Amino acid sequence: MNFHLYLPQMRMPLPVMVERARAAEAAGFEGIGLMDHLAPPMALDQPMWEAMVTAAWLIAHTERLVVGHLVLCDAFRHPAVLAREAVTLDHASGGRFELGLGWGSVAAEFDTFGVAPTEPRHKVGRMAETLQVLEALWSGRPVDFDGVYHQLRQAAQQPTPLGHIPVVIGGVGPKTLELVAAHADWWNLPVHRLSKLDELRPRAGRARVSVQQMVGFIPSEDRRAELNEVIGRRFGRMGGGLVIGSAPELVEHFAGLADRGIERVYAWFTDFAAPETLARFGAEVIAALG
Numbered sequence: 001m002n003f004h005l006y007l008p009q010m011r012m013p014l015p016v017m018v019e020r021a022r023a024a025e026a027a028g029f030e031g032i033g034l035m036d037h038l039a040p041p042m043a044l045d046q047p048m049w050e051a052m053v054t055a056a057w058l059i060a061h062t063e064r065l066v067v068g069h070l071v072l073c074d075a076f077r078h079p080a081v082l083a084r085e086a087v088t089l090d091h092a093s094g095g096r097f098e099l100g101l102g103w104g105s106v107a108a109e110f111d112t113f114g115v116a117p118t119e120p121r122h123k124v125g126r127m128a129e130t131l132q133v134l135e136a137l138w139s140g141r142p143v144d145f146d147g148v149y150h151q152l153r154q155a156a157q158q159p160t161p162l163g164h165i166p167v168v169i170g171g172v173g174p175k176t177l178e179l180v181a182a183h184a185d186w187w188n189l190p191v192h193r194l195s196k197l198d199e200l201r202p203r204a205g206r207a208r209v210s211v212q213q214m215v216g217f218i219p220s221e222d223r224r225a226e227l228n229e230v231i232g233r234r235f236g237r238m239g240g241g242l243v244i245g246s247a248p249e250l251v252e253h254f255a256g257l258a259d260r261g262i263e264r265v266y267a268w269f270t271d272f273a274a275p276e277t278l279a280r281f282g283a284e285v286i287a288a289l290g
Contacts, residue, residue: 001258001289004031005278006070006212006268010040010048017054018061023275027282028290031066032058033100033266036073038109052085059093068098070188070212070266071170074126075104075115079133079150083157087138090161099134100168100188103127103176117149124175125149131167131183138165168210172200181205186264188212191241197260210264211257216244217269217277231270242270247284254289 005024009017021032035041036051055067067089072082082099089097103123104110110118117123129147136143136152140160145152169180170188177200180187187207189197194211201209216231218224228244235242243253254265271277 001254001262002030002264003028003286004033004066004068004210004264004266005029005273006033006266007273008035008040008268009051009054010035010043011046012272014049014054014057017049018058019275020273020278021058021062021065023278024273024282025062025065027278028286029065029267029278029282030264031068031098032062033068033070034058036069036071036076037106038076038113038115041106052089055097056089056092059089059096062096064096066096066098067093068166068168069100071100071102071168073104074101074130075110075117075123079130080137080152080155080157082130083134083137086134086165087157087159087161090165091159095162098166098168098186100170101127101131102170120173121175122149124173124179128175128179131179135183169207172196174203177203180207186210188266189262192239194240197262201261208263209261210266211262212241212266212268214238214242214268214270215250215281216242217250217271217281218244218246219277219280221246235270244270247280247288250281250285251288254285258289 007020034051034054040046040048051069059067086099126149129150133145133150137157138161140158142154142156143152166185167183168186168188169184172193181204184207187204188210191211191213218227231244269277
């Protein structure tokens with residue numbers, strides 16, 4: 001089991017994000033995952049930073065963390081632009097960039113910002129073509145591609161990736177799982193579909209399994225009642241996506257996920273990843289599961 005910090009790039013200045021990333025690195029987190037939206041979900045009045053630029057900034061201010069997204073929205077970028085961005089971050093980080101890709105979870109922002117396509121079957125079709133184009137461009141050879149959504153004529157890009165840029169794809173739909181099996185190194189299973197893991201796992205091919213989990217860390221028993229009330233009031237809507245507990249309780253919870261074949265957790269902390277929380281989680285949870 002390895003842990004990535006999920007840290008949506010909103011509500012906090014960039015220096016604070018750097019502080020959180022460095023604290024995660026020191027605590028033993030393997031990576032960090034950002035989000036990708038045109039407007040902050042359910043918080044339209046809050047400030048938010050762009051996904052790829054933020055990734056570059058965190059790469060520049062860390063040494064070991066794998067940096068990626070859960071996940072980039074395919075429709076927001078032409079695949080030639082995305083291919084170039086990914087290779088640039090791959091080289092800048094010395095191979096610490098992962099490409100997380102999805103076809104868009106917030107329908108309203110497609111309408112608000114005039115992004116197309118909007119129908120799910122077209123979104124997943126476009127993403128299928130994007131993955132093919134990425135792999136072709138990363139070869140360094142000239143590419144001819146005639147798709148429904150993308151057309152390339154003798155398109156070539158240099159440099160090529162340093163090695164292999166890992167691809168993360170999330171979702172459980174039949175077409176999405178076909179893309180996972182064909183292209184992904186990691187399959188991010190929505191935690192509310194965890195009960196379907198055994199049923200769906202064979203359709204994900206050789207991709208390794210991750211989940212995103214919101215975590216309420218209880219540092220001491222004298223704070224349990226207070227934190228249970230605050231966390232429940234703020235994040236109770238997360239249902240099974242939220243786990244609240246002390247270090248031993250969280251170790252037991254995540255060990256159970258590991259026993260089911262889940263190899264990575266994107267931990268999203270209810271206190272917005274306070275450095276002291278990350279340090280204790282690393283020392284008392286990550287270390288116990290390592």
